[in-house]
Amino acid sequence: MIAIESIRSFFRGRIAEKEPLAPYTSMKVGGPAQLFLEPKDRDDLLALVQFLREQAIPFMMIGRGSNMIVSDEGFLGAVIHLEPGLSRVSLFEGDVVAEAGARLTKLVDFCTQHGLQGLEWAAGIPGSVGGAVVMNAGAHGSEMKDYVVEVEALRGTSVVTVRAQDAGFAYRTSAFTRDIVLSARFRLRSGDREQILRKKSELMARRNATQPLTLPNSGSMFTNPPGMHAARLIEQAGLKGKRIGDAQISEKHANFMVNLGSARAADILRLIDLVRRTVHQNTGILLQLEVKLVGFPEDVMASLS
Ligand SMILES: Cc1cc2nc3c(=O)[nH]c(=O)nc-3n(C[C@H](O)[C@H](O)[C@H](O)COP(=O)(O)OP(=O)(O)OC[C@H]3O[C@@H](n4cnc5c(N)ncnc54)[C@H](O)[C@@H]3O)c2cc1C
Numbered sequence: 169m170i171a172i173e174s175i176r177s178f179f180r181g182r183i184a185e186k187e188p189l190a191p192y193t194s195m196k197v198g199g200p201a202q203l204f205l206e207p208k209d210r211d212d213l214l215a216l217v218q219f220l221r222e223q224a225i226p227f228m229m230i231g232r233g234s235n236m237i238v239s240d241e242g243f244l245g246a247v248i249h250l251e252p253g254l255s256r257v258s259l260f261e262g263d264v265v266a267e268a269g270a271r272l273t274k275l276v277d278f279c280t281q282h283g284l285q286g287l288e289w290a291a292g293i294p295g296s297v298g299g300a301v302v303m304n305a306g307a308h309g310s311e312m313k314d315y316v317v318e319v320e321a322l323r324g325t326s327v328v329t330v331r332a333q334d335a336g337f338a339y340r341t342s343a344f345t346r347d348i349v350l351s352a353r354f355r356l357r358s359g360d361r362e363q364i365l366r367k368k369s370e371l372m373a374r375r376n377a378t379q380p381l382t383l384p385n386s387g388s389m390f391t392n393p394p395g396m397h398a399a400r401l402i403e404q405a406g407l408k409g410k411r412i413g414d415a416q417i418s419e420k421h422a423n424f425m426v427n428l429g430s431a432r433a434a435d436i437l438r439l440i441d442l443v444r445r446t447v448h449q450n451t452g453i454l455l456q457l458e459v460k461l462v463g464f465p466e467d468v469m470a471s472l473s
C-alpha cells in the first residue's frame with residue numbers, strides 16, 4: 169500500500185491513482201501506474217524522491233515514453249512525469265540549459281529561434297531532454313554527447329553536476345541510468361536561421377521517407393550490432409511485416425514495430441522474442457533491446473535484456 173495521504177501532505181504537484189500509461193507512451197500500449205506523479209517544480213521532485221526512497225516505494229521516471237514498452241499489467245509503484253513542472257529551456261552564459269521534462273522539439277525550436285546550430289538532427293526524435301540524455305540519443309551521425317557540456321542529476325541523495333567527459337556516454341547509454349536527470353547544458357554554435365530550418369526539414373523528410381511515422385511505434389527496437397544494421401538482419405530473416413495480434417514488424421523499417429490499433433504489450437514481447445530467436449538462428453547474433461521494458465516480471469526482463 170502506498171501512503172498516498174502522506175504524499176499529499178507535502179507534494180504540490182498532480183497525483184493520480186491507477187493512471188493508464190499507454191497514452192504517455194509512443195507505442196500506446198501498457199497498463200496503469202499504481203501512482204502517477206507530476207512534481208510542480210524541482211523542490212517538489214526532490215522531496216518526493218526522498219519520501220519514496222524512505223518508504224522503499226519502487227519508482228521510475230517517464231519522459232515521453234518513446235523508448236519504452238510498458239507491460240499490460242502496468243507498473244506496481246510510482247511513475248514520475250516531469251514535463252508539466254520541469255520543462256524550461258533558457259539561455260545561460262551563452263549556453264542553452266534545458267530541464268529534463270522539456271520535449272526535444274522544444275529545445276530544438278528554442279535553438280533555432282536563437283540562431284544556434286548543432287541539434288537539428290534531434291528535431292524528429294519524440295523524446296524528452298531527460299530521456300535523450302540518459303539514452304544518449306543520436307541520429308544522422310550525431311549524439312547528445314557531442315553537444316552536452318554538463319548534466320545536473322539527482323544521484324543517490326545528492327544533486328550532482330556531471331561534466332560530459334565524466335558522463336559515461338556511449339552508444340544509446342550513459343552513466344545516468346540509475347539517476348534522475350534534472351537538466352542539461354548544451355553548447356552550440358551560432359548559425360544562420362534559414363540554414364538551420366532547411367537542415368531540420370531535410371532531416372525530417374528523410375525520417376518520413378524511411379520510418380513508419382503514421383502508426384504508434386517506439387523507434388528502433390534493437391541496437392545495431394557493431395558494424396551492422398539490426399533492420400537488415402531482421403529483414404534478411406524474412407520477418408518484415410510479420411504480425412502477432414495487432415503488433416507488427418513494420419513493412420517500412422524492419423527495426424520498428426508498430427501498433428496497428430489494439431496491440432498488447434504481450435504481442436510486442438512475442439514479436440521481440442521471435443526476432444531475437446530467428447536472427448540468432450540465422451546469424452549467431454543476439455540482438456539487444458534498445459527499448460526499455462517496464463513492469464514485466466524480472467525473469468522476462470532478464471531474458472530479453
Ligand atoms: C518515431 C521515433 C523515432 C525515434 N528516433 C530516434 C533516433 O533517431 N535516435 C534515438 O536515439 N532515439 C530515437 N527514438 C527513441 C526515443 O525517442 C529516444 O530514445 C528518446 O531520447 C527517449 O526519450 P523519452 O523521453 O521518450 O524517454 P522514455 O521512453 O520516457 O524513457 C527512456 C528511459 O529513460 C528513463 N528516463 C526518462 N526520463 C528520465 C530522467 N529525467 N531521469 C532519468 N531517467 C529518465 C526512463 O525511465 C527510461 O528508462 C525514436 C523513437 C520514436 C518513437
